[in-house]
Amino acid sequence: MTNLELVFPEIFLALSIMFLLILGVFKKDSSKLIQNISLIILLSTAVITFNETIGIEEIFLFNSSIIIDYLSSFMKIITLLAAFLVLVISSNYLKTFKIFKIEYPILILSSVLGMMIMISSNDLIVFYMGLEIQSLALYVLASFNRDQLKSSEAGLKYFVLSALSSGLLLYGCSLIYGFTGSTNFIVIAEQLNPDNYSITFGIVFILVGLSFKISAVPFHMWAPDVYEGSPTSVTLFFTMVPKIAALTVFIRFLYVPFLYLIDQWQMILIFLSIASMLFGAIAAIGQTNIKRLIAYSSIGHVGYALAGLATGSNDGIQSSVIYITIYIIMNLGLFSCLLMMKRNQRYFENIDDLSGLSKNHPLLSLSLLLILFSLAGIPPLAGFFAKFYIFKSVLEQSMYFLAIVGLLSTVVAAFYYLRIIKIMYFDKEKEKYDTDHSLWLKFSLTFSTLLILMYFIFPGQLIEVISRINII
Amino acid sequence: MNFPILSSLILLPTIGAFFLLFTRNNNKNNITVKYVALFTSLVNFFLSIYLWILFDQSTSEFQFVEDRIWIEGLINYKVGIDGISILFIILTTFITPLCIISVNNSIKDRLGEFLIAVLVMESFMIGVFCSLDLVVFYLFFEAGLIPMFLIIGIWGGSRRVYSAFKFFLFTLLGSVLMLVAIISIYWISGTTDVTQLYELGIDAKYQNLLWLAFFSSFAVKTPMWPVHTWLPDAHVEAPTAGSVLLAAILLKMAGYGFIRFSLGLFPVASEIFTPLIYTLSVIAIIFTSFIALMQEDMKKLIAYSSVAHMGFVTLGIFTIQQQGLEGSILQMISHGLVAAALFLCVGVVYDRMHSRLIDSYGGIVSIIPKYSVLFMLFTLAALGLPGTSGFVGEFLILMGAFKDNFLVAVIASLGVIIGAAYMLWLYKRVVFGKLINSDLKKMVDLNKSELFILSCLAIPILFFGFFPDVLINTIEVSISDLIRVYNLNIMSN
Numbered sequence: 001m002t003n004l005e006l007v008f009p010e011i012f013l014a015l016s017i018m019f020l021l022i023l024g025v026f027k028k029d030s031s032k033l034i035q036n037i038s039l040i041i042l043l044s045t046a047v048i049t050f051n052e053t054i055g056i057e058e059i060f061l062f063n064s065s066i067i068i069d070y071l072s073s074f075m076k077i078i079t080l081l082a083a084f085l086v087l088v089i090s091s092n093y094l095k096t097f098k099i100f101k102i103e104y105p106i107l108i109l110s111s112v113l114g115m116m117i118m119i120s121s122n123d124l125i126v127f128y129m130g131l132e133i134q135s136l137a138l139y140v141l142a143s144f145n146r147d148q149l150k151s152s153e154a155g156l157k158y159f160v161l162s163a164l165s166s167g168l169l170l171y172g173c174s175l176i177y178g179f180t181g182s183t184n185f186i187v188i189a190e191q192l193n194p195d196n197y198s199i200t201f202g203i204v205f206i207l208v209g210l211s212f213k214i215s216a217v218p219f220h221m222w223a224p225d226v227y228e229g230s231p232t233s234v235t236l237f238f239t240m241v242p243k244i245a246a247l248t249v250f251i252r253f254l255y256v257p258f259l260y261l262i263d264q265w266q267m268i269l270i271f272l273s274i275a276s277m278l279f280g281a282i283a284a285i286g287q288t289n290i291k292r293l294i295a296y297s298s299i300g301h302v303g304y305a306l307a308g309l310a311t312g313s314n315d316g317i318q319s320s321v322i323y324i325t326i327y328i329i330m331n332l333g334l335f336s337c338l339l340m341m342k343r344n345q346r347y348f349e350n351i352d353d354l355s356g357l358s359k360n361h362p363l364l365s366l367s368l369l370l371i372l373f374s375l376a377g378i379p380p381l382a383g384f385f386a387k388f389y390i391f392k393s394v395l396e397q398s399m400y401f402l403a404i405v406g407l408l409s410t411v412v413a414a415f416y417y418l419r420i421i422k423i424m425y426f427d428k429e430k431e432k433y434d435t436d437h438s439l440w441l442k443f444s445l446t447f448s449t450l451l452i453l454m455y456f457i458f459p460g461q462l463i464e465v466i467s468r469i470n471i472i
Numbered sequence: 473m474n475f476p477i478l479s480s481l482i483l484l485p486t487i488g489a490f491f492l493l494f495t496r497n498n499n500k501n502n503i504t505v506k507y508v509a510l511f512t513s514l515v516n517f518f519l520s521i522y523l524w525i526l527f528d529q530s531t532s533e534f535q536f537v538e539d540r541i542w543i544e545g546l547i548n549y550k551v552g553i554d555g556i557s558i559l560f561i562i563l564t565t566f567i568t569p570l571c572i573i574s575v576n577n578s579i580k581d582r583l584g585e586f587l588i589a590v591l592v593m594e595s596f597m598i599g600v601f602c603s604l605d606l607v608v609f610y611l612f613f614e615a616g617l618i619p620m621f622l623i624i625g626i627w628g629g630s631r632r633v634y635s636a637f638k639f640f641l642f643t644l645l646g647s648v649l650m651l652v653a654i655i656s657i658y659w660i661s662g663t664t665d666v667t668q669l670y671e672l673g674i675d676a677k678y679q680n681l682l683w684l685a686f687f688s689s690f691a692v693k694t695p696m697w698p699v700h701t702w703l704p705d706a707h708v709e710a711p712t713a714g715s716v717l718l719a720a721i722l723l724k725m726a727g728y729g730f731i732r733f734s735l736g737l738f739p740v741a742s743e744i745f746t747p748l749i750y751t752l753s754v755i756a757i758i759f760t761s762f763i764a765l766m767q768e769d770m771k772k773l774i775a776y777s778s779v780a781h782m783g784f785v786t787l788g789i790f791t792i793q794q795q796g797l798e799g800s801i802l803q804m805i806s807h808g809l810v811a812a813a814l815f816l817c818v819g820v821v822y823d824r825m826h827s828r829l830i831d832s833y834g835g836i837v838s839i840i841p842k843y844s845v846l847f848m849l850f851t852l853a854a855l856g857l858p859g860t861s862g863f864v865g866e867f868l869i870l871m872g873a874f875k876d877n878f879l880v881a882v883i884a885s886l887g888v889i890i891g892a893a894y895m896l897w898l899y900k901r902v903v904f905g906k907l908i909n910s911d912l913k914k915m916v917d918l919n920k921s922e923l924f925i926l927s928c929l930a931i932p933i934l935f936f937g938f939f940p941d942v943l944i945n946t947i948e949v950s951i952s953d954l955i956r957v958y959n960l961n962i963m964s965n
Contacts, residue, residue: 414644418621
């Protein structure tokens with residue numbers, strides 16, 4: 001156990017969670033304290049991860065069931081930072097609904113712990129364990145506003161469907177174990193008989209489970225309901241953080257043990273990708289609730305990220321990671337706007353409530369405008385570059401059909417983003433919203449908007465960071 | 473001299489717009505914002521004139537080239553101009569200040585934001601005309617959608633939402649295929665640098681599909697029949713300044729794109745698809761001219777006449793004759809000036825009467841004579857009267873067309889006659905005739921700023937009508953070189 005320091009971030013996080021639990025039990029009215037400590041913990045875990053593991057090429061731990069490489073370090077840091085931002089901007093929202101409790105930061109921390117384990121997993125069992133840790137925390141988070149019917153319903157729905165998909169996933173794991181005699185990715189890769197196609201069953205079951213977690217069509221049904229029902233701050237968490245971990249597992253699972261079976265799973269991924277892009281774009285058109293709309297738009301965006309994975313090349317993986325990174329930044333901005341739509345202790349989440357926003361709040365609506373155009377993938381904003389990298393890697397493999405369908409669905413998707421802009425800019429104004437937002441909320445909106453707007457000046461930086469990811 | 477003059481041209485309006493963002497327009501007349509915007513665009517105009525003076529007309533090489541690494545090993549930020557692009561840049565910088573002056577009367581609401589959109593638009597349009605990298609080109613080409621969408625949607629007429637959406641989605645749909653083609657070119661040739669691609673050439677077996685992908689984008693933007701339907705809607709609903717920008721400059725992006733990319737990069741495919749372009753152009757010329765004849769809305773009529781004029785442009789480009797190509801560029805410049813002037817003329821009466829219907833006017837010549845004279849001039853320029861810039865372009869295009877394809881040229885010449893018919897009829901119904909509508913008597917003649925704008929447009933229209941050499945000298949070498957390279961490529965394949 002010489003390399004224990006490499007999993008120190010996880011250990012630190014786990015111990016902190018236990019400490020916070022005890023602190024919360026023994027100290028009364030400690031929700032604010034715990035919130036602050038959790039923030040510090042998240043940041044320091046990110047710093048530790050950066051210090052301990054960022055320079056490492058590839059190291060296996062614990063009988064190669066854990067892998068520490070650049071991909072895992074990068075994704076962990078992104079996860080931690082995203083969780084930090086979610087936590088820091090959600091406090092006002094929680095206070096309004098009187099659910100500012102000690103459990104909230106602790107649950108977020110636990111789910112982050114689960115995700116970190118998932119990201120580092122190199123073994124089906126470890127992966128499943130991480131997945132369950134995060135899922136259990138997410139079930140509770142979804143129904144965190146338990147006095148509200150919708151929130152409880154969201155939690156229950158998420159639990160039932162997630163449990164189902166976990167079952168499928170476990171079944172897939174057992175099939176793979178049966179065919180190869182191991183749960184370890186590397187051993188599976190060695191034991192794999194490329195002529196034995198029956199292992200495809202196992203792959204398919206696991207893919208189904210994973211698609212459920214990242215809400216790819218046709219396993220997306222839970223997402224709109226859960227996104228709508230959960231408290232907005234939790235929805236923000238849902239749309240950003242679990243996707244990072246699930247995408248990492250997607251990459252590892254497909255590219256480490258089953259790279260040679262690419263002709264088996266490539267078609268599945270192309271299908272998932274096309275279905276998600278098209279469905280996300282078309283279904284979002286009719287929505288009136290912003291959170292539901294975001295759910296469909298996130299389904300669409302997952303489709304683009306999967307298109308990168310479907311290429312079977314390192315470029316494709318990198319473009320997916322770039323995509324998800326930029327997507328997270330855009331989503332952060334989008335939700336910051338959503339959390340600013342507050343008047344008299346009430347939050348508004350219908351698209352109509354944005355009506356005429358540009359007259360009352362010109363800067364807020366300008367930010368939202370940029371974010372929406374970026375989500376639609378219009379240059380010169382960051383969202384365009386994200387899509388550009390994806391299609392660059394897709395076309396490198398001469399997958400013209402995927403590229404053309406993807407780009408056409410951006411046109412359809414542009415329609416519903418434009419609809420929001422239309423309501424903001426072209427319609428009659430309503431009452432003003434409150435402007436006494438917390439400093440962090442303003443910061444996160446400014447931060448994400450500026451990143452989106454200024455990305456085109458230094459697009460090379462992000463690529464440079466991500467080009468170290470090397471899976472194949 | 474290493475001063476990055478092109479980048480300054482691109483950046484200056486955006487910087488001006490940035491200042492506008494923080495300029496409070498509390499005072500009633502919005503004087504401050506307007507002067508900031510006007511100042512920015514004028515500086516840009518003089519800078520572009522300075523560029524024209526420095527410009528070396530004797531070479532077809534790209535000049536003022538700036539080449540910076542943008543994304544390592546993928547995209548270079550490369551800009552530069554040759555004889556073809558410089559005129560469009562000057563047209564852009566010339567029209568924008570006029571647009572900004574013209575907002576005096578038409579834009580009442582949120583003037584600051586409007587000017588920001590106009591200036592940002594100017595940046596993008598200049599960027600389109602001087603980018604020498606396909607990705608950079610695409611970036612500017614598409615980015616222009618954002619400000620134009622807002623201009624139509626916020627400050628437009630009653631059906632503005634529909635028009636704005638139609639404009640945005642049509643052009644976006646056309647453009648995404650171009651993006652696929654650009655990335656494919658990157659994988660085929662290993663670069664998206666236009667000058668390198670000119671040298672390397674693109675394998676003939678890929679050219680057809682790539683050409684079609686570019687065509688889908690340019691055809692929508694030109695607009696060519698049958699994808700022109702967004703244009704009348706957009707024109708009618710956009711505020712005057714928006715229509716001017718749209719007609720004068722935005723439509724020229726596609727014509728420029730045809731010359732620079734379709735002819736330059738895919739000569740073999742261009743040769744194959746010339747009949748297609750001819751057919752569509754001729755249909756556009758004849759068909760939309762007839763549609764224009766029966767319009768009741770002045771703006772719509774001018775919009776359809778734009779489609780017909782752009783039909784001449786595409787026809788001229790694909791004749792691949794010196795005269796045809798020069799005529800196309802001249803026609804684009806001239807149409808930029810004339811269409812801008814006509815839309816401003818419509819704007820003038822619209823601001824007074826709040827009606828664009830031809831029926832509601834008639835007999836205004838005795839009430840607003842100055843206006844009627846200028847309107848007359850622009851009408852004649854639009855139908856291509858000798859002595860106006862409109863004539864030179866059309867004449868050269870038809871000359872080129874006669875060399876290449878007799879039948880097409882004859883049909884296109886018929887279009888000139890219909891063009892004269894609808895323009896003169898429009899003029900007759902609006903300006904002459906009996907004064908039936910008594911409200912018209914209250915109309916006041918052009919005020920100083922309107923007179924200034926329209927004279928600014930009238931002078932170059934007349935000047936280039938008599939001295940087209942000024943323009944032709946600038947483009948001649950670049951065009952002849954383009955044709956030479958084109959023919960070489962055709963021969964070798």
